[in-house]
Amino acid sequence: MQDWLEPLIKIAIVIGALQGAVSYLILIERKVAAYIQDRLGPNRVGPYGLLQPIADGLKFVLKEEVIPAGVDRAVFLIAPVSILATATVAFATVPFGYFVPWPGAKPIALTVAPNMDIGLLFVFAVGSLGVYGVVLGGWSSNNKYSMLGGLRSSAQLVSYEIPLGLSVIGVLLLSGSLRMETIIEQQARTGWWWIALQPLGFMVFLVSAFAESARLPFDLPECEQELIGGYHTEYTAMKFGMFALSEYQHMILAAFLAVILYFGGWHFWGLAPWTEGSEVGLIGALVRIAVLSLKVLAMIFFFMWTRWSWPRFRYDQLMDLAWKAMIPLGLINLVVSGICEEFLPKDDYATRCILSWLTVAGCVVFAAMSVTSKPVTRAIAKS
Amino acid sequence: MSDYLPIFLFTAVATGMAVSIIVIAHLIGPVKRTAVKEMPYESGMDPVHSARKRFPINFYLLAIEFLVFDVELLFLYPWAVSLGGGNHAFGEGHAVFWAVMVFLGILTVGFVYTWRKGVFKWN
Numbered sequence: 001m002q003d004w005l006e007p008l009i010k011i012a013i014v015i016g017a018l019q020g021a022v023s024y025l026i027l028i029e030r031k032v033a034a035y036i037q038d039r040l041g042p043n044r045v046g047p048y049g050l051l052q053p054i055a056d057g058l059k060f061v062l063k064e065e066v067i068p069a070g071v072d073r074a075v076f077l078i079a080p081v082s083i084l085a086t087a088t089v090a091f092a093t094v095p096f097g098y099f100v101p102w103p104g105a106k107p108i109a110l111t112v113a114p115n116m117d118i119g120l121l122f123v124f125a126v127g128s129l130g131v132y133g134v135v136l137g138g139w140s141s142n143n144k145y146s147m148l149g150g151l152r153s154s155a156q157l158v159s160y161e162i163p164l165g166l167s168v169i170g171v172l173l174l175s176g177s178l179r180m181e182t183i184i185e186q187q188a189r190t191g192w193w194w195i196a197l198q199p200l201g202f203m204v205f206l207v208s209a210f211a212e213s214a215r216l217p218f219d220l221p222e223c224e225q226e227l228i229g230g231y232h233t234e235y236t237a238m239k240f241g242m243f244a245l246s247e248y249q250h251m252i253l254a255a256f257l258a259v260i261l262y263f264g265g266w267h268f269w270g271l272a273p274w275t276e277g278s279e280v281g282l283i284g285a286l287v288r289i290a291v292l293s294l295k296v297l298a299m300i301f302f303f304m305w306t307r308w309s310w311p312r313f314r315y316d317q318l319m320d321l322a323w324k325a326m327i328p329l330g331l332i333n334l335v336v337s338g339i340c341e342e343f344l345p346k347d348d349y350a351t352r353c354i355l356s357w358l359t360v361a362g363c364v365v366f367a368a369m370s371v372t373s374k375p376v377t378r379a380i381a382k383s
Numbered sequence: 384m385s386d387y388l389p390i391f392l393f394t395a396v397a398t399g400m401a402v403s404i405i406v407i408a409h410l411i412g413p414v415k416r417t418a419v420k421e422m423p424y425e426s427g428m429d430p431v432h433s434a435r436k437r438f439p440i441n442f443y444l445l446a447i448e449f450l451v452f453d454v455e456l457l458f459l460y461p462w463a464v465s466l467g468g469g470n471h472a473f474g475e476g477h478a479v480f481w482a483v484m485v486f487l488g489i490l491t492v493g494f495v496y497t498w499r500k501g502v503f504k505w506n
Contacts, residue, residue, distance in 0.1 A: 007389035011396050064413050069421040070433075081401040088397040092390050113389040121460060122390075143423040144434045155442050158449045165456040169463045176468020178460070186468060233424055238408030242401065316505035319445075323503045327452070331491065334459070335484070338466070342480045346469035 010112045014091055022248040023053035029304050036308040063237035070142035071234065079140060080235065080242040083133025087246035087253070090126045093119035094256050095181050097289035098266050099280055107280070110289070111181065120178045120261075124165060127212070127253065130246065131157045137243070138231035149230030152315065156211060156218065159322040164208035166330030170194075170201035170337040171261045174352075184265030188274035190349065195262040197352045199360050200333040202262045204326050209254035211322070214247060215303055217310040218318060255299035259292065263299075266292040329363060444502045455490050459483070 027042065027049060034041025042049035067076065097110030116122060131154050138150015171194050175183045187193055195202050211218040232243045259265060266272055266288035280288065313321070336359050340352045423430045462483050465473065473479040497503075 003385060004388065004392060007392050008396075011389070011393050015396065015400060061408055061411050062413075064415065065409060066420055068423050069418075070423060077405060081398065081405065084401040084404075085394070085397040088400070089390075089394050092393045112393055113386065115386040116390070139435065141423070142434050144425060144430070147434045147436075147438075151438055151442055155445050158446060162449065162452045162456065165453070169456075169459055172460065172463035173467040176464055176466070176470040178464055237412055238404060242404060319503060319505055323448075324498070327494070331487065335487065338463075338480065338483070341466055342477060 006108065007112055010110075014096070014112055015088060017096075018088065018091065018249055018252065019245070021252060022245055023057060025248055025252070025300065026056070026244075027052050029307075032301070032304045033308055036305075057241075060238050060241040065239065066234075066236045068142065068234055072140040072142070075136050075140035076234075077239075079133045079137035080239045080246075082136070083130050083246045084242045084249075086126050086129040086133070087249040090123050090253055091249075091256075092116075092126075093122050093180060094253070095184065095260070095265065095292075096256075097292060098181075098184075098285060100285045101280065101282060109181070110285075114181065117177070117179045119180045120168065120172075120183075123253070123257065124161075124168075127250070128157070128161055130250065133243075133246070134231050137235070141231070141234040143234050146231050146233045149233065153214065153231055156214070156318060156322075159319060160208040160211035160218075160326070163204050163322060163326035163330045164212060166327065166334055167198075167201040167204035167208065168261065169334050170198045173337045173341045174198070180260050180265075184260055184267060185274070187264040188267035188272075190347075191269065191274075192349050192353075193262065193264040193267075197349060197356055198262065198333070198337070199356055200329060200363065201337070202258075203360075204330045204333065205262070206258065207321070207326060209258060210303070210306070211318070213250040213254045213303075215251060216307040217313050219312065251300065251303055252296070255296045255303065258299050259295040263295055265295075332359065332363065441502070441505060444497075448497060448502060451490075451493070455486075458486070 030052075031041040031049070033039075042052045045051045045055045067073065092112045093116050095109070095111040095114075099107040099109055101107050134157065135150050135154045138146045138148075138153070141147070171183065172178065174194055174197060175186045177183060177186075183194075232240055235243060267274065268291045272284070272288045272291045275284070333356075336355060340355055344351055423434070462479070464470070466480070
């Protein structure tokens with residue numbers, strides 16, 4: 001096979017899978033929301049509403065594209081392109097399985113760019129470029145709601161970038177590699193999922209991932225009651241669709257990262273165990289893809305469940321959570337993991353586990369004490 | 384370099400996809416322009432003033448703070464990778480570890496200073 005053909009096929013698979021997944025995730029989200037609120041949800045288009053995504057997609061394309069008079073046209077068009085392109089390219093180093101055996105050749109790694117050793121860093125670098133789409137879209141629209149929404153969301157995305165990066169360092173200290181396949185292999189080989197050793201890091205990561213993908217309870221960018229649609233108020237038809245698409249892709253990416261970094265990726269005890277080298281049969285390869293997909297789906301369901309269970313934060317509370325809670329917690333987690341890695345023997349995961357959970361207990365006790373020791377009103381006034 | 388070939392391909396394909404979506408939607412969708420339709424949407428009121436006005440200083444300070452911490456993270460990633468997973472790339476002794484801890488300590492002092500100064504205060 002040519003050098004460029006294999007990645008090109010994988011790119012086609014990834015892009016196709018992403019778009020299909022997003023359109024059906026929107027349907028699933030509406031169904032989940034409906035069942036949580038004791039409704040039926042979309043059920044008119046096709047059996048159980050299964051053709052709804054196709055109808056939605058057609059409508060996106062067939063609607064009129066309004067470009068308001070005062071906008072900066074070039075920037076207005078660049079914004080959705082840049083946000084969708086970066087949200088897609090971020091999947092380049094994310095593995096969506098392990099290996100697939102290929103007759104007469106080397107097994108094929110199920111990652112678009114399998115040999116890049118900067119995997120995780122690349123995901124963060126490209127993922128955070130999405131902020132540009134938000135800022136440009138908000139600024140170019142020449143609409144006060146868009147402007148305010150763009151400012152707010154860029155500040156939010158930028159703030160939660162730091163706890164996200166901090167929490168991941170704990171995983172790097174355990175794995176010693178930025179390559180995501182290696183991170184999964186380490187968890188499969190030792191049989192420990194890093195969630196057991198990084199509970200505090202996972203908590204910080206999860207909160208930041210929610211904020212980065214702008215999901216409730218952190219969907220301040222588009223709180224309808226205050227800002228209409230936030231930075232994409234002026235976007236209509238397919239251009240709005242592109243923002244929606246990239247938002248869902250960010251959520252899928254966050255779910256993938258959570259599963260790969262903390263829940264063992266394709267590994268499951270007994271079902272998909274560690275194998276030496278890349279020697280897996282066809283059945284094993286399919287089982288690993290299925291395990292990874294199911295974990296990611298469970299994570300996405302958790303995202304949706306949270307969305308319909310929690311109210312939205314106020315903006316200052318959101319910023320306080322990032323700077324006054326998540327960053328200090330991330331620093332504590334980093335220092336504890338660093339000490340563990342420097343002073344404990346390499347394979348002593350039990351001690352690391354105990355220490356990290358003790359840290360969590362300590363943080364909980366500290367938080368409880370600082371909340372109960374002073375009246376809430378004074379605490380707010382002082383902060 | 385060939386390891387990075389898929390990245391370039393992916394970037395090209397993804398950008399091309401996004402651009403073509405916009406072009407196709409422009410070609411297919413109907414266009415009937417009216418003056419009212421082209422007004423910015425501000426809850427039904429006629430908009431007054433331009434939207435590109437001055438904004439609170441907090442956002443600016445926050446961006447600067449973000450830069451400081453993001454650069455800090457960039458320094459920490461290589462350290463974490465070369466120490467982690469039993470690599471212990473720094474050999475015997477804990478000098479590098481303590482250097483990083485001092486680095487973190489200095490940054491924490493700066494962090495506390497900006498906190499006390501009220502950078503994270505939203506009114």
